[in-house]
Amino acid sequence: MAKQERDPHTGRMTTGHEWNGIKELSTPIPRLVWMFLIATLICSLIMWVLLPAIPTGKSYTKGLLGADETQSLAVNLIAAQKRREDWVQHIEVTDFSVLAADPKMSTYVEKTGKRLFLDNCAMCHGATGQGGINFPNLTDDQWLWGGAPEQIMETLRVGINHIHEDTRYSVMQAYGRDELLSRDDINNLVVYIQSLSHAALKADETKQTGLAAGAALFQANCSFCHGEDAKGMTSVGAPNLTDDFWLYGGDKTSIYQTLQNGRQGVMPSWDKRLTLAERKLLTLYILKLEAAVNEK
Ligand code: HEC
Numbered sequence: 001m002a003k004q005e006r007d008p009h010t011g012r013m014t015t016g017h018e019w020n021g022i023k024e025l026s027t028p029i030p031r032l033v034w035m036f037l038i039a040t041l042i043c044s045l046i047m048w049v050l051l052p053a054i055p056t057g058k059s060y061t062k063g064l065l066g067a068d069e070t071q072s073l074a075v076n077l078i079a080a081q082k083r084r085e086d087w088v089q090h091i092e093v094t095d096f097s098v099l100a101a102d103p104k105m106s107t108y109v110e111k112t113g114k115r116l117f118l119d120n121c122a123m124c125h126g127a128t129g130q131g132g133i134n135f136p137n138l139t140d141d142q143w144l145w146g147g148a149p150e151q152i153m154e155t156l157r158v159g160i161n162h163i164h165e166d167t168r169y170s171v172m173q174a175y176g177r178d179e180l181l182s183r184d185d186i187n188n189l190v191v192y193i194q195s196l197s198h199a200a201l202k203a204d205e206t207k208q209t210g211l212a213a214g215a216a217l218f219q220a221n222c223s224f225c226h227g228e229d230a231k232g233m234t235s236v237g238a239p240n241l242t243d244d245f246w247l248y249g250g251d252k253t254s255i256y257q258t259l260q261n262g263r264q265g266v267m268p269s270w271d272k273r274l275t276l277a278e279r280k281l282l283t284l285y286i287l288k289l290e291a292a293v294n295e296k
């Protein structure tokens with residue numbers, strides 16, 4: 001029988017085993033660890049009895065409590081769906097003015113509207129909605145097709161020059177290419193159109209002949225879309241030409257290009273791709289962007 005003794009360095013007892021003079025200390029597992037192991041074992045036994053636990057081929061032991069996560073998940077999902085439907089229906093039936101005045105809605109528009117805008121519109125209109133060449137700025141108060149909520153909703157529903165059966169047609173003809181106007185006529189029109197937003201050009205003595213010819217050509221060929229005062233017409237999507245906001249550029253070359261080759265901007269219809277509530281949220285979001293820019 002091996003002899004147990006106290007190790008002089010650590011103060012612990014040895015097991016009594018000895019190999020070539022090396023003695024083994026007796027270091028049993030601490031009691032606290034034992035207690036912990038026993039406690040977890042008891043807990044797991046209780047849980048085996050109460051909760052679903054052991055697979056039995058095609059089924060499993062259901063436990064005395066009858067708890068079922070799949071069922072409670074389904075119940076939660078139905079409740080969440082119902083809350084969402086109520087919310088969507090609220091957006092669909094409520095007037096724009098009421099929605100715009102509701103602070104809770106406002107936070108929702110800022111979050112959800114922004115996400116919808118970034119996902120669907122930002123690639124053309126820019127992340128801040130300020131557009132660029134060929135793509136209109138949606139945050140200024142210059143609207144091709146009207147900036148009332150109902151008009152924006154309609155633009156989103158049918159698109160512009162798109163395949164939707166009710167699409168808005170935006171037609172700016174190729175006056176040069178289709179030989180509707182001569183090169184001189186177009187040059188005179190360019191001078192006249194630039195003068196509408198540049199007072200200095202209007203006063204320029206050397207340009208008076210061109211200006212007079214351009215003005216007459218404008219009244220004869222252009223005014224029924226752009227208006228006699230050239231301030232545009234939202235019924236045909238014709239832009240205001242007097243405000244120095246340009247969809248296709250206001251320099252001589254760009255305006256010449258517009259008249260020479262025409263312009264037909266295309267905006268997809270969102271009728272099939274976004275729900276009514278989503279289009280309404282986007283409209284509220286755009287109007288919010290516009291209001292924020294105008295405040296500055
Ligand atoms: C493929 C590019 C493209 C995408 C994507 C796009 N748009 Fe447009 N959008 C245009 C163009 C181009 C026009 C101007 C068409 C024209 O020349 O009349 C336009 C016009 C508009 C107008 C009319 C502006 C006015 O002055 O009346 C609104 C409103 C608008 N877009 C909103 C949106 C919203 C909201 C989305 C996202 C759901 C979106 N657009 C996505 C290209 C796009």
Ligand code: HEC
Nearest residue numbers: 170171172221222225237238239246247248249263264265
């Ligand atoms: C049938 C209606 C119609 C007639 C007629 C018409 N326009 Fe336009 N014009 C438009 C529309 C619509 C647009 C916008 C095109 C687009 O958004 O793609 C436009 C765009 C323009 C632009 C570009 C503005 C910008 O912001 O870049 C200029 C410039 C212009 N027209 C000048 C003229 C002149 C000059 C004439 C006469 C020779 C004329 N238009 C006749 C409908 C018309």
